[in-house]
Amino acid sequence: MTRPRRRADAELNRARIVAAARxxxxxxxxxxxxxxxxxxxVGQGTLYRHFASREELLVExxxxxxxxxxxxxxxxxxxxxxxxxxxxxxxxxTEYARIKRGVFAAVTTSVRTDLADHSIxxxxxxxxxxxxxxxxxxxxxxxxDARDVILLIGALTRLDDDExxxxxxxxxxxxxxxxxxxx
Amino acid sequence: MTRPRRRADAELNRARIVAAARxxxxxxxxxxxxxxxxxxxVGQGTLYRHFASREELLVExxxxxxxxxxxxxxxxxxxxxxxxxxxxxxxxxTEYARIKRGVFAAVTTSVRTDLADHSIxxxxxxxxxxxxxxxxxxxxxxxxDARDVILLIGALTRLDDDExxxxxxxxxxxxxxxxxxxx
DNA sequence: ACCTGAACACCGTTCAAGT
DNA sequence: ACCTGAACACCGTTCAAGT
Numbered sequence: 001m002t003r004p005r006r007r008a009d010a011e012l013n014r015a016r017i018v019a020a021a022r023x024x025x026x027x028x029x030x031x032x033x034x035x036x037x038x039x040x041x042v043g044q045g046t047l048y049r050h051f052a053s054r055e056e057l058l059v060e061x062x063x064x065x066x067x068x069x070x071x072x073x074x075x076x077x078x079x080x081x082x083x084x085x086x087x088x089x090x091x092x093x094t095e096y097a098r099i100k101r102g103v104f105a106a107v108t109t110s111v112r113t114d115l116a117d118h119s120i121x122x123x124x125x126x127x128x129x130x131x132x133x134x135x136x137x138x139x140x141x142x143x144x145d146a147r148d149v150i151l152l153i154g155a156l157t158r159l160d161d162d163e164x165x166x167x168x169x170x171x172x173x174x175x176x177x178x179x180x181x182x183x
Numbered sequence: 184m185t186r187p188r189r190r191a192d193a194e195l196n197r198a199r200i201v202a203a204a205r206x207x208x209x210x211x212x213x214x215x216x217x218x219x220x221x222x223x224x225v226g227q228g229t230l231y232r233h234f235a236s237r238e239e240l241l242v243e244x245x246x247x248x249x250x251x252x253x254x255x256x257x258x259x260x261x262x263x264x265x266x267x268x269x270x271x272x273x274x275x276x277t278e279y280a281r282i283k284r285g286v287f288a289a290v291t292t293s294v295r296t297d298l299a300d301h302s303i304x305x306x307x308x309x310x311x312x313x314x315x316x317x318x319x320x321x322x323x324x325x326x327x328d329a330r331d332v333i334l335l336i337g338a339l340t341r342l343d344d345d346e347x348x349x350x351x352x353x354x355x356x357x358x359x360x361x362x363x364x365x366x
Numbered sequence: 367a368c369c370t371g372a373a374c375a376c377c378g379t380t381c382a383a384g385t
Numbered sequence: 386a387c388c389t390g391a392a393c394a395c396c397g398t399t400c401a402a403g404t
Contacts, residue, residue, distance in 0.1 A: 010387060033378065043389035048379070143353060151341055151354060155334040158291075170326055171334060178361030193368060217396065226370035231398070 014050045016040040021061045025102050033057075055109045062106035065096060066123060069107070073126035082134035083180070089130055090153065090172045097156050098164055104157050111150055131179075141181045149179070197233045199223040204244045208285050216240075238292045245289035248279060249306060252290070256309035265317035266363070272313055273336065273355045280339050281347055287340050294333055314362075324364045332362070 006014070020040035025031050033054060037047045051057040059066075072092050076085040096103040107123055114121025127146035134140025152175045156168060189197070203223035208214050216237060220230045234240040242249075255275050259268040279286040290306055297304025310329035317323030335358045339351060 007386060013388080032376090044378085045380075045390075046388055049387070054378090141357075144357065148350065148354060148357065151338040151350075152335065152357065154338060154341060158334060158337060167331065167334075171331060174324075174327065174331065174335065174358070174361035176361070177363070177365065178357035178359070180360075182360065190367060196369080215396065216398090227397085228371075228399075229369055232368070237397090
Protein backbone atom coordinates (compact mmCIF):
# COMPACT_ATOMS: atom_id res chain seq x y z
CA MET A 1 0.00 0.00 0.00
CA THR A 2 3.04 2.29 0.19
CA ARG A 3 3.28 4.75 -2.64
CA PRO A 4 6.12 4.25 -5.08
CA ARG A 5 8.68 6.99 -4.61
CA ARG A 6 8.58 9.66 -7.23
CA ARG A 7 10.54 12.77 -7.70
CA ALA A 8 8.78 15.77 -6.24
CA ASP A 9 8.33 17.41 -9.62
CA ALA A 10 6.83 14.22 -11.03
CA GLU A 11 4.38 14.01 -8.15
CA LEU A 12 3.35 17.59 -8.71
CA ASN A 13 2.88 17.10 -12.44
CA ARG A 14 0.80 14.06 -11.84
CA ALA A 15 -1.46 15.96 -9.49
CA ARG A 16 -1.75 18.80 -11.98
CA ILE A 17 -2.75 16.42 -14.74
CA VAL A 18 -5.46 14.81 -12.64
CA ALA A 19 -6.75 18.21 -11.55
CA ALA A 20 -6.87 19.48 -15.12
CA ALA A 21 -8.63 16.32 -16.29
CA ARG A 22 -11.12 16.54 -13.43
CA UNK A 23 -12.03 20.01 -14.53
CA UNK A 24 -12.19 19.20 -18.24
CA UNK A 25 -14.38 16.09 -17.94
CA UNK A 26 -17.16 18.36 -16.74
CA UNK A 27 -17.60 19.63 -20.25
CA UNK A 28 -19.89 17.73 -22.58
CA UNK A 29 -17.22 17.09 -25.23
CA UNK A 30 -14.96 14.11 -25.21
CA UNK A 31 -11.87 14.60 -23.10
CA UNK A 32 -8.90 15.48 -25.32
CA UNK A 33 -5.64 14.30 -23.82
CA UNK A 34 -3.54 16.99 -25.47
CA UNK A 35 -5.89 19.52 -24.02
CA UNK A 36 -5.46 17.99 -20.57
CA UNK A 37 -1.70 18.24 -20.89
CA UNK A 38 -1.93 21.82 -22.03
CA UNK A 39 -4.35 22.81 -19.27
CA UNK A 40 -2.08 21.10 -16.75
CA UNK A 41 0.89 23.00 -18.11
CA VAL A 42 2.90 19.88 -18.95
CA GLY A 43 4.12 18.29 -22.16
CA GLN A 44 2.05 15.53 -23.74
CA GLY A 45 4.80 13.04 -23.05
CA THR A 46 4.51 13.71 -19.36
CA LEU A 47 0.87 12.74 -19.43
CA TYR A 48 1.78 9.43 -21.04
CA ARG A 49 4.55 8.84 -18.59
CA HIS A 50 2.04 9.00 -15.76
CA PHE A 51 -0.95 7.37 -17.39
CA ALA A 52 -0.39 4.66 -19.93
CA SER A 53 -3.95 4.98 -21.21
CA ARG A 54 -6.92 7.29 -21.17
CA GLU A 55 -8.72 4.79 -18.95
CA GLU A 56 -6.00 4.83 -16.32
CA LEU A 57 -6.38 8.58 -16.15
CA LEU A 58 -10.15 8.36 -15.80
CA VAL A 59 -9.92 5.83 -13.03
CA GLU A 60 -7.69 8.27 -11.16
CA UNK A 61 -9.99 11.21 -11.89
CA UNK A 62 -12.97 9.44 -10.36
CA UNK A 63 -11.14 7.57 -7.65
CA UNK A 64 -12.83 9.46 -4.81
CA UNK A 65 -16.28 9.07 -6.31
CA UNK A 66 -15.84 5.35 -6.76
CA UNK A 67 -14.60 5.10 -3.20
CA UNK A 68 -17.71 6.84 -1.96
CA UNK A 69 -19.88 4.33 -3.79
CA UNK A 70 -17.99 1.49 -2.19
CA UNK A 71 -18.47 2.97 1.27
CA UNK A 72 -22.14 3.60 0.62
CA UNK A 73 -22.81 -0.10 0.09
CA UNK A 74 -21.87 -1.15 3.61
CA UNK A 75 -23.57 1.84 5.18
CA UNK A 76 -26.80 1.05 3.35
CA UNK A 77 -26.60 -2.62 4.26
CA UNK A 78 -26.23 -1.72 7.92
CA UNK A 79 -29.42 0.31 7.94
CA UNK A 80 -31.79 -1.36 5.48
CA UNK A 81 -32.97 -4.76 4.40
CA UNK A 82 -31.03 -6.16 1.45
CA UNK A 83 -33.52 -5.26 -1.28
CA UNK A 84 -33.93 -1.70 -0.05
CA UNK A 85 -30.18 -1.36 0.28
CA UNK A 86 -29.67 -2.55 -3.27
CA UNK A 87 -32.39 -0.24 -4.54
CA UNK A 88 -30.89 2.71 -2.69
CA UNK A 89 -27.44 1.90 -3.98
CA UNK A 90 -28.79 1.76 -7.51
CA UNK A 91 -30.26 5.21 -7.05
CA UNK A 92 -26.94 6.43 -5.77
CA UNK A 93 -25.12 5.09 -8.80
CA THR A 94 -27.73 6.68 -11.03
CA GLU A 95 -27.25 10.06 -9.48
CA TYR A 96 -23.53 9.82 -10.15
CA ALA A 97 -24.11 8.62 -13.68
CA ARG A 98 -26.40 11.54 -14.28
CA ILE A 99 -24.13 14.26 -12.97
CA LYS A 100 -20.75 12.79 -13.77
CA ARG A 101 -21.27 10.42 -16.62
CA GLY A 102 -17.66 9.39 -16.56
CA VAL A 103 -18.00 7.84 -13.12
CA PHE A 104 -19.71 4.90 -14.63
CA ALA A 105 -17.01 4.37 -17.20
CA ALA A 106 -14.48 4.50 -14.38
CA VAL A 107 -16.45 1.93 -12.39
CA THR A 108 -16.64 -0.35 -15.38
CA THR A 109 -12.96 0.06 -16.12
CA SER A 110 -12.04 -0.60 -12.51
CA VAL A 111 -14.06 -3.78 -12.46
CA ARG A 112 -12.53 -4.89 -15.72
CA THR A 113 -9.00 -4.17 -14.53
CA ASP A 114 -9.69 -5.96 -11.29
CA LEU A 115 -11.01 -9.00 -13.10
CA ALA A 116 -7.96 -9.06 -15.36
CA ASP A 117 -5.91 -9.12 -12.16
CA HIS A 118 -7.95 -12.10 -10.99
CA SER A 119 -9.08 -10.00 -8.08
CA ILE A 120 -12.61 -8.82 -7.53
CA UNK A 121 -11.66 -5.29 -6.49
CA UNK A 122 -13.45 -2.95 -4.13
CA UNK A 123 -16.41 -2.07 -6.33
CA UNK A 124 -16.92 -5.71 -7.17
CA UNK A 125 -16.83 -6.51 -3.48
CA UNK A 126 -19.33 -3.77 -2.71
CA UNK A 127 -21.84 -5.09 -5.23
CA UNK A 128 -21.17 -8.66 -4.19
CA UNK A 129 -21.88 -7.80 -0.56
CA UNK A 130 -25.22 -6.26 -1.55
CA UNK A 131 -26.15 -9.31 -3.60
CA UNK A 132 -24.97 -11.77 -0.97
CA UNK A 133 -27.07 -10.13 1.72
CA UNK A 134 -30.10 -10.59 -0.52
CA UNK A 135 -29.20 -14.15 -1.41
CA UNK A 136 -28.84 -15.05 2.26
CA UNK A 137 -32.42 -13.94 2.81
CA UNK A 138 -33.60 -15.63 -0.35
CA UNK A 139 -34.76 -12.38 -1.97
CA UNK A 140 -32.06 -12.20 -4.65
CA UNK A 141 -31.53 -14.88 -7.25
CA UNK A 142 -28.57 -17.07 -6.42
CA UNK A 143 -26.98 -17.00 -9.84
CA UNK A 144 -26.58 -13.24 -10.28
CA ASP A 145 -23.14 -11.75 -9.81
CA ALA A 146 -21.53 -8.31 -9.64
CA ARG A 147 -20.72 -8.14 -13.32
CA ASP A 148 -24.34 -8.83 -14.25
CA VAL A 149 -25.28 -5.81 -12.20
CA ILE A 150 -22.59 -3.63 -13.79
CA LEU A 151 -23.67 -4.60 -17.27
CA LEU A 152 -27.37 -4.03 -16.68
CA ILE A 153 -26.99 -0.77 -14.82
CA GLY A 154 -24.82 0.32 -17.71
CA ALA A 155 -28.01 0.80 -19.70
CA LEU A 156 -28.29 4.15 -17.97
CA THR A 157 -25.12 5.32 -19.64
CA ARG A 158 -26.91 5.45 -22.95
CA LEU A 159 -29.83 7.53 -21.77
CA ASP A 160 -30.29 10.86 -23.47
CA ASP A 161 -30.19 13.84 -21.14
CA ASP A 162 -33.89 14.52 -21.53
CA GLU A 163 -34.88 10.94 -20.76
CA UNK A 164 -33.58 10.66 -17.23
CA UNK A 165 -36.70 11.91 -15.52
CA UNK A 166 -39.05 9.60 -17.33
CA UNK A 167 -36.97 6.50 -17.78
CA UNK A 168 -34.10 6.09 -15.32
CA UNK A 169 -36.20 5.05 -12.34
CA UNK A 170 -38.24 2.58 -14.34
CA UNK A 171 -35.13 0.96 -15.79
CA UNK A 172 -33.70 0.51 -12.31
CA UNK A 173 -36.93 -1.02 -11.06
CA UNK A 174 -36.96 -3.46 -13.96
CA UNK A 175 -33.38 -4.52 -13.22
CA UNK A 176 -34.11 -4.79 -9.52
CA UNK A 177 -37.17 -6.93 -10.16
CA UNK A 178 -35.17 -9.10 -12.51
CA UNK A 179 -32.58 -9.69 -9.82
CA UNK A 180 -35.14 -10.85 -7.26
CA UNK A 181 -35.53 -14.53 -6.56
CA UNK A 182 -38.76 -15.72 -8.17
CA UNK A 183 -40.75 -16.46 -5.11
CA MET B 184 -42.11 4.18 -51.04
CA THR B 185 -40.80 4.77 -54.57
CA ARG B 186 -37.06 5.00 -54.80
CA PRO B 187 -35.57 8.35 -55.66
CA ARG B 188 -34.18 8.26 -59.19
CA ARG B 189 -30.45 8.08 -59.39
CA ARG B 190 -28.08 7.86 -62.24
CA ALA B 191 -27.14 4.29 -63.05
CA ASP B 192 -23.50 4.80 -62.08
CA ALA B 193 -24.53 6.33 -58.78
CA GLU B 194 -26.77 3.39 -58.02
CA LEU B 195 -23.97 0.99 -58.81
CA ASN B 196 -21.49 2.86 -56.65
CA ARG B 197 -23.92 2.89 -53.79
CA ALA B 198 -24.37 -0.86 -54.04
CA ARG B 199 -20.62 -1.38 -54.22
CA ILE B 200 -20.09 0.72 -51.10
CA VAL B 201 -22.66 -1.24 -49.12
CA ALA B 202 -21.22 -4.55 -50.32
CA ALA B 203 -17.69 -3.52 -49.39
CA ALA B 204 -18.86 -2.32 -45.97
CA ARG B 205 -20.81 -5.52 -45.39
CA UNK B 206 -17.69 -7.50 -46.01
CA UNK B 207 -15.41 -5.28 -43.92
CA UNK B 208 -17.63 -5.13 -40.82
CA UNK B 209 -17.02 -8.85 -40.37
CA UNK B 210 -13.52 -8.06 -39.21
CA UNK B 211 -12.95 -7.32 -35.55
CA UNK B 212 -11.41 -3.88 -36.15
CA UNK B 213 -13.46 -0.73 -36.35
CA UNK B 214 -14.80 -0.04 -39.80
CA UNK B 215 -12.61 2.53 -41.53
CA UNK B 216 -14.56 4.58 -44.01
CA UNK B 217 -11.61 5.31 -46.27
CA UNK B 218 -10.98 1.59 -46.41
CA UNK B 219 -14.59 1.00 -47.40
CA UNK B 220 -14.28 3.50 -50.23
CA UNK B 221 -11.06 1.92 -51.40
CA UNK B 222 -12.44 -1.62 -51.24
CA UNK B 223 -15.51 -0.45 -53.14
CA UNK B 224 -13.30 1.15 -55.76
CA VAL B 225 -14.76 4.64 -55.34
CA GLY B 226 -13.41 7.96 -54.11
CA GLN B 227 -14.01 8.91 -50.48
CA GLY B 228 -16.21 11.77 -51.59
CA THR B 229 -18.56 9.30 -53.25
CA LEU B 230 -19.07 7.50 -49.98
CA TYR B 231 -20.02 10.76 -48.32
CA ARG B 232 -22.34 11.66 -51.14
CA HIS B 233 -24.33 8.49 -50.50
CA PHE B 234 -24.09 8.26 -46.75
CA ALA B 235 -23.95 11.42 -44.73
CA SER B 236 -22.71 9.58 -41.67
CA ARG B 237 -21.16 6.33 -40.62
CA GLU B 238 -24.42 5.41 -38.94
CA GLU B 239 -26.42 5.83 -42.12
CA LEU B 240 -24.09 3.40 -43.79
CA LEU B 241 -24.40 0.88 -40.98
CA VAL B 242 -28.18 1.03 -41.05
CA GLU B 243 -28.03 0.17 -44.73
CA UNK B 244 -25.49 -2.60 -44.19
CA UNK B 245 -27.72 -4.34 -41.68
CA UNK B 246 -31.05 -3.51 -43.27
CA UNK B 247 -31.92 -7.11 -44.14
CA UNK B 248 -30.94 -8.40 -40.72
CA UNK B 249 -33.06 -5.81 -38.99
CA UNK B 250 -35.95 -6.67 -41.27
CA UNK B 251 -35.65 -10.33 -40.33
CA UNK B 252 -35.87 -9.43 -36.67
CA UNK B 253 -39.02 -7.43 -37.32
CA UNK B 254 -40.62 -10.31 -39.17
CA UNK B 255 -39.64 -12.75 -36.47
CA UNK B 256 -41.65 -10.87 -33.86
CA UNK B 257 -45.02 -11.47 -35.52
CA UNK B 258 -44.18 -15.06 -36.41
CA UNK B 259 -43.25 -15.80 -32.82
CA UNK B 260 -46.36 -14.11 -31.49
CA UNK B 261 -48.52 -16.23 -33.76
CA UNK B 262 -47.12 -19.47 -32.40
CA UNK B 263 -46.33 -18.85 -28.75
CA UNK B 264 -47.70 -17.20 -25.65
CA UNK B 265 -46.46 -13.64 -25.15
CA UNK B 266 -43.76 -14.40 -22.61
CA UNK B 267 -42.33 -17.25 -24.64
CA UNK B 268 -42.45 -15.14 -27.76
CA UNK B 269 -40.57 -12.34 -26.03
CA UNK B 270 -38.02 -14.78 -24.64
CA UNK B 271 -37.52 -16.37 -28.04
CA UNK B 272 -37.18 -12.98 -29.68
CA UNK B 273 -34.57 -11.98 -27.10
CA UNK B 274 -32.61 -15.10 -27.93
CA UNK B 275 -32.85 -14.23 -31.58
CA UNK B 276 -31.50 -10.76 -31.01
CA THR B 277 -28.73 -12.23 -28.91
CA GLU B 278 -27.66 -14.57 -31.66
CA TYR B 279 -27.40 -11.63 -34.02
CA ALA B 280 -25.53 -9.57 -31.50
CA ARG B 281 -23.09 -12.39 -30.99
CA ILE B 282 -22.34 -13.08 -34.65
CA LYS B 283 -22.78 -9.62 -36.09
CA ARG B 284 -22.19 -7.20 -33.31
CA GLY B 285 -23.00 -4.29 -35.54
CA VAL B 286 -26.60 -5.38 -35.93
CA PHE B 287 -27.34 -4.11 -32.51
CA ALA B 288 -25.83 -0.72 -33.20
CA ALA B 289 -27.94 -0.55 -36.35
CA VAL B 290 -31.08 -1.42 -34.40
CA THR B 291 -30.32 1.24 -31.84
CA THR B 292 -29.60 3.81 -34.51
CA SER B 293 -32.78 2.94 -36.37
CA VAL B 294 -34.85 3.34 -33.26
CA ARG B 295 -33.17 6.62 -32.47
CA THR B 296 -33.69 7.95 -36.00
CA ASP B 297 -37.27 6.82 -35.95
CA LEU B 298 -37.89 8.56 -32.65
CA ALA B 299 -36.33 11.75 -33.95
CA ASP B 300 -38.81 11.49 -36.84
CA HIS B 301 -41.62 11.22 -34.30
CA SER B 302 -42.38 7.82 -35.73
CA ILE B 303 -41.94 4.56 -33.90
CA UNK B 304 -40.41 2.68 -36.82
CA UNK B 305 -40.60 -0.99 -37.66
CA UNK B 306 -38.27 -2.28 -34.94
CA UNK B 307 -40.04 -0.18 -32.37
CA UNK B 308 -43.35 -1.57 -33.58
CA UNK B 309 -42.06 -5.12 -33.42
CA UNK B 310 -40.96 -4.77 -29.82
CA UNK B 311 -44.13 -2.88 -28.93
CA UNK B 312 -46.27 -5.68 -30.36
CA UNK B 313 -44.41 -8.22 -28.23
CA UNK B 314 -44.87 -6.11 -25.12
CA UNK B 315 -48.49 -5.31 -25.86
CA UNK B 316 -49.40 -8.96 -26.23
CA UNK B 317 -47.95 -9.58 -22.79
CA UNK B 318 -49.63 -6.56 -21.28
CA UNK B 319 -52.99 -7.69 -22.65
CA UNK B 320 -52.60 -10.93 -20.74
CA UNK B 321 -51.29 -9.17 -17.66
CA UNK B 322 -47.92 -10.93 -17.75
CA UNK B 323 -45.83 -7.89 -18.76
CA UNK B 324 -45.65 -4.73 -16.68
CA UNK B 325 -47.80 -2.00 -18.16
CA UNK B 326 -45.23 0.77 -17.96
CA UNK B 327 -42.43 -0.82 -20.00
CA ASP B 328 -41.88 0.39 -23.52
CA ALA B 329 -39.80 -0.54 -26.55
CA ARG B 330 -36.93 1.76 -25.69
CA ASP B 331 -36.59 0.26 -22.22
CA VAL B 332 -36.13 -3.08 -23.91
CA ILE B 333 -33.57 -1.73 -26.38
CA LEU B 334 -31.56 -0.12 -23.61
CA LEU B 335 -31.54 -3.18 -21.37
CA ILE B 336 -30.81 -5.69 -24.09
CA GLY B 337 -27.99 -3.40 -25.07
CA ALA B 338 -26.09 -4.73 -22.07
CA LEU B 339 -25.19 -7.68 -24.26
CA THR B 340 -23.21 -5.39 -26.53
CA ARG B 341 -20.61 -4.97 -23.86
CA LEU B 342 -20.06 -8.65 -23.22
CA ASP B 343 -16.57 -9.93 -23.87
CA ASP B 344 -16.36 -12.70 -26.43
CA ASP B 345 -15.51 -15.32 -23.85
CA GLU B 346 -18.42 -14.38 -21.62
CA UNK B 347 -21.30 -15.17 -23.93
CA UNK B 348 -21.69 -18.78 -22.94
CA UNK B 349 -21.78 -18.15 -19.24
CA UNK B 350 -23.54 -14.82 -19.05
CA UNK B 351 -25.74 -13.94 -22.01
CA UNK B 352 -28.62 -16.26 -21.15
CA UNK B 353 -28.69 -15.22 -17.55
CA UNK B 354 -28.74 -11.54 -18.43
CA UNK B 355 -31.69 -12.11 -20.74
CA UNK B 356 -33.55 -14.01 -18.06
CA UNK B 357 -32.96 -11.21 -15.59
CA UNK B 358 -34.31 -8.63 -18.04
CA UNK B 359 -37.26 -10.85 -18.92
CA UNK B 360 -38.10 -11.36 -15.27
CA UNK B 361 -37.83 -7.64 -14.68
CA UNK B 362 -40.30 -6.98 -17.46
CA UNK B 363 -42.91 -9.32 -16.02
CA UNK B 364 -45.86 -7.90 -14.14
CA UNK B 365 -45.38 -8.57 -10.43
CA UNK B 366 -48.12 -11.04 -9.83
C1' DA C 367 -25.41 14.92 -61.69
C1' DC C 368 -21.90 12.57 -60.10
C1' DC C 369 -17.05 11.13 -59.29
C1' DT C 370 -12.05 11.46 -57.91
C1' DG C 371 -8.41 11.79 -54.68
C1' DA C 372 -5.25 15.26 -52.91
C1' DA C 373 -5.40 17.97 -49.07
C1' DC C 374 -6.88 19.43 -44.65
C1' DA C 375 -8.22 18.79 -39.81
C1' DC C 376 -8.03 16.64 -35.60
C1' DC C 377 -5.99 13.82 -32.02
C1' DG C 378 -3.57 10.36 -30.03
C1' DT C 379 1.17 8.80 -29.41
C1' DT C 380 6.20 8.73 -29.82
C1' DC C 381 10.86 10.11 -29.21
C1' DA C 382 15.15 12.96 -29.70
C1' DA C 383 16.93 16.49 -27.15
C1' DG C 384 17.21 18.75 -22.92
C1' DT C 385 17.41 19.54 -17.58
C1' DA D 386 14.68 10.31 -13.50
C1' DC D 387 11.85 13.17 -15.63
C1' DC D 388 10.19 16.74 -18.91
C1' DT D 389 9.25 19.14 -23.40
C1' DG D 390 7.02 19.70 -27.68
C1' DA D 391 7.92 18.95 -32.54
C1' DA D 392 6.78 15.40 -35.42
C1' DC D 393 4.45 11.37 -36.90
C1' DA D 394 0.42 8.39 -37.61
C1' DC D 395 -4.15 7.63 -38.42
C1' DC D 396 -8.74 8.71 -40.08
C1' DG D 397 -12.56 11.26 -40.96
C1' DT D 398 -14.14 14.95 -44.01
C1' DT D 399 -14.01 18.48 -47.60
C1' DC D 400 -13.66 20.44 -52.05
C1' DA D 401 -11.53 21.96 -56.52
C1' DA D 402 -11.14 19.85 -60.74
C1' DG D 403 -12.85 16.64 -63.86
C1' DT D 404 -16.32 13.60 -66.69
